[in-house]
Amino acid sequence: MHQILPSYKDPLFSILLIITIILVTVIATHGLSIYSKKRSKDDLLEFLNRFKSSDCVFDSNIIIFESSMLKPLTLLAKSFDISGEYHRAINIYLYLIDNTDDYRVKSRLLNELGELYLKAGFLERAKHIFIKILKYSPRNIKSLYHLSIVYEMLNEYDKALEIVEPLNILKENTEDLQNYLEYKKVLINHKNSKDKKIAILEKMIKDRPSLYRIILSDLFILNYSIAWRTLDYTRIKEVLDILWMLPKSKLDLDIISKHDTLSTIYYSKGYIEKPCVKSDIFSVDMLAISKKSGFDIGDLDFLYLCDKCKEFFSLSFNRCPNCMAINSIIVEEKIAKKC
Ligand SMILES: [Zn+2]
Numbered sequence: 001m002h003q004i005l006p007s008y009k010d011p012l013f014s015i016l017l018i019i020t021i022i023l024v025t026v027i028a029t030h031g032l033s034i035y036s037k038k039r040s041k042d043d044l045l046e047f048l049n050r051f052k053s054s055d056c057v058f059d060s061n062i063i064i065f066e067s068s069m070l071k072p073l074t075l076l077a078k079s080f081d082i083s084g085e086y087h088r089a090i091n092i093y094l095y096l097i098d099n100t101d102d103y104r105v106k107s108r109l110l111n112e113l114g115e116l117y118l119k120a121g122f123l124e125r126a127k128h129i130f131i132k133i134l135k136y137s138p139r140n141i142k143s144l145y146h147l148s149i150v151y152e153m154l155n156e157y158d159k160a161l162e163i164v165e166p167l168n169i170l171k172e173n174t175e176d177l178q179n180y181l182e183y184k185k186v187l188i189n190h191k192n193s194k195d196k197k198i199a200i201l202e203k204m205i206k207d208r209p210s211l212y213r214i215i216l217s218d219l220f221i222l223n224y225s226i227a228w229r230t231l232d233y234t235r236i237k238e239v240l241d242i243l244w245m246l247p248k249s250k251l252d253l254d255i256i257s258k259h260d261t262l263s264t265i266y267y268s269k270g271y272i273e274k275p276c277v278k279s280d281i282f283s284v285d286m287l288a289i290s291k292k293s294g295f296d297i298g299d300l301d302f303l304y305l306c307d308k309c310k311e312f313f314s315l316s317f318n319r320c321p322n323c324m325a326i327n328s329i330i331v332e333e334k335i336a337k338k339c
Helices: 011-049 067-082 086-099 103-120 123-136 141-153 157-162 164-169 175-188 194-207 209-222 224-230 237-244 253-257 260-269 282-292
Strands: 298-306 329-337
Touching (some): 086 103, 164 175, 194 224, 209 237, 253 260, 260 282, 282 298
Antiparallel strands (some): 298 329
């Protein structure tokens, strides 16, 4: 025996031992990696099967998937998404995810599917998808943002705020998001009395300028006297629609009469008699000049532009309905004929 195996003191034995250990380690690591990938894939497929239903238009048993179908089908799904046919787009993504082996492609498609569920209002499904993506890719910034939106829409503000920290770690600027979520949390908290809410909002509007338009709008509903007191005269253009659409009963004539822009707005609107044409807002001044000349036939219409995605909307928003951005609204007024 001693003659067959080298002695442990033999340098050849040591070299053989080291090579054996390295080989065993490499094989074990490779095996674990394959097992882990297979488990992830099985886990993902099992997860996706929960969303499948008989209404999926693509049956993989009938339509055989080929890799060349990925791009055109993705484009088709996007066109359904743009036209608001979310149901059809969802079906295509489910089919593609089911038939794609590349995990990176699958992850991208999964993110698109989560966004579609979010847009279509399937919040629980969207939540599960983003949580699943983050389980395997915890640094996925897009999914973190989307998950915070889902929690916000589910009124789970503490969970939404928990996502701010990982975003900060990933060097994202989350100041506006945090302010917005904390504001929403105050507003939705049923334990806060009306007076307490007003007091908190009054402080917030001073300390957090990005929330100016949103909070001022709430204050005009909760307590219009306080809203008038907190009005920032340098930011009237941002809230022109809110001021224009106020009922006459909510005007503070003492404040309005001391400020030319406000006086012009409400002279144009027909709420005050004393002529004033000094608003520095072109449309409002035109209406005031017209009214002063005896042509009281004009009104203002408003459109709302998202500064991020450049889409126009006919209704005001806190979060852009298209790209979900916050603090991206730009109010644009135009002269219209009075109804
Ligand atoms: Zn947008």
